[in-house]
Amino acid sequence: MPAIEVSGLSMHYGDLRAVDDVSFTVAEGEFFGILGPNGAGKTTTLEIIEGLRRPTSGEVRLLGESPWPRNASLLPRIGVQLQASAFFERLTAREQLHTFASLYGVPGRAADEWLERVGLADKADTRAEQLSGGQAQRLSIACALVHDPELVFLDEPTAALDPQARRNLWDLLSSLNDSGRTVVLTTHYMDEAETLCDRVGIMDSGRILRLDTPSALVRGLDAPTRVVLAHRVDDVAEVADVPGVERVDEAPEGLVVTSSQPAALLAWLARHEALEGIQVRGATLEDVFLDLTGREYRA
Numbered sequence: 363m364p365a366i367e368v369s370g371l372s373m374h375y376g377d378l379r380a381v382d383d384v385s386f387t388v389a390e391g392e393f394f395g396i397l398g399p400n401g402a403g404k405t406t407t408l409e410i411i412e413g414l415r416r417p418t419s420g421e422v423r424l425l426g427e428s429p430w431p432r433n434a435s436l437l438p439r440i441g442v443q444l445q446a447s448a449f450f451e452r453l454t455a456r457e458q459l460h461t462f463a464s465l466y467g468v469p470g471r472a473a474d475e476w477l478e479r480v481g482l483a484d485k486a487d488t489r490a491e492q493l494s495g496g497q498a499q500r501l502s503i504a505c506a507l508v509h510d511p512e513l514v515f516l517d518e519p520t521a522a523l524d525p526q527a528r529r530n531l532w533d534l535l536s537s538l539n540d541s542g543r544t545v546v547l548t549t550h551y552m553d554e555a556e557t558l559c560d561r562v563g564i565m566d567s568g569r570i571l572r573l574d575t576p577s578a579l580v581r582g583l584d585a586p587t588r589v590v591l592a593h594r595v596d597d598v599a600e601v602a603d604v605p606g607v608e609r610v611d612e613a614p615e616g617l618v619v620t621s622s623q624p625a626a627l628l629a630w631l632a633r634h635e636a637l638e639g640i641q642v643r644g645a646t647l648e649d650v651f652l653d654l655t656g657r658e659y660r661a
């Protein structure tokens with residue numbers, strides 16, 4: 363049984379189709395990402411699956427059950443980190459987490475462990491409203507995970523985090539997934555989706571434009587490889603004549619050679635002793651997004 367089955371899901375606000383006939387399934391144990399710019403419909407889709415909103419039309423099965431009308435039996439089995447986290451007033455980080463733990467009948471020890479795991483042990487006695495944006499975000503993630511749910515939803519979990527905290531959270535989410543938990547996240551970040559997710563749905567204007575593994579999405583693009591030469595090549599015209607080379611551009615970082623046959627280009631560079639300091643760049647999810655929507659990705 364899939365962890366999530368969504369079919370023909372739509373959510374309309376007046377004329378706006380926030381979610382427009384979306385269908386997908388998430389397998390048990392999968393790390394699934396929904397990637398898209400602001401207003402794409404990611405949060406709305408997630409909130410319908412979580413049972414927080416009633417869709418205009420369509421079907422959702424969450425762990426085999428319907429999340430709407432509010433299904434209390436699902437709540438201990440799922441963890442939901444909301445974008446705008448609502449903490450209890452005037453409680454410290456530790457008290458917040460202990461309160462969530464007790465709501466789920468989880469011992470306080472687990473709450474303290476989670477403070478450690480999200481790097482907030484030294485902020486245990488700080489009131490939630492005095493935490494920085496990134497610290498508050500980590501606390502909200504700990505609150506979503508404290509009862510050890512089998513399926514976790516995270517809405518832009520790394521949005522306010524600095525690079526170090528972001529990497530730490532990636533490690534934490536990977537280890538959760540490695541231990542068999544299903545993880546569903548929304549993100550603006552291409553690198554995050556590429557690094558973490560087994561499969562990614564690229565969403566824009568309420569629709570899932572493409573859904574596949576990150577590598578298949580990039581492969582499907584059949585995009586040329588860019589090779590940046592740090593050192594000058596004496597005869598630029600000769601590089602342009604190498605089989606497969608589509609274009610040669612001068613850029614601040616060096617000469618950028620775009621080729622559909624990188625092997626031939628690399629062999630040519632080797633023959634001309636010009637391999638030192640080169641950078642080889644394949645297509646990324648960013649190129650996939652550009653190809654699908656015809657516009658640059660703007661988070």
Ligand SMILES: Nc1ncnc2c1ncn2[C@@H]1O[C@H](COP(=O)(O)OP(=O)(O)OP(=O)(O)O)[C@@H](O)[C@H]1O
Nearest residue numbers: 375378379380398399400401402403404405406407
């Ligand atoms: N309650 C609502 N009433 C009217 N329009 C809404 C409502 N909630 C969301 N929308 C609209 O639906 C669209 C999708 O919003 P949603 O929050 O799902 O996007 P998102 O992909 O999560 O964006 P972000 O990355 O900014 O969080 C947006 O145009 C938004 O303005």
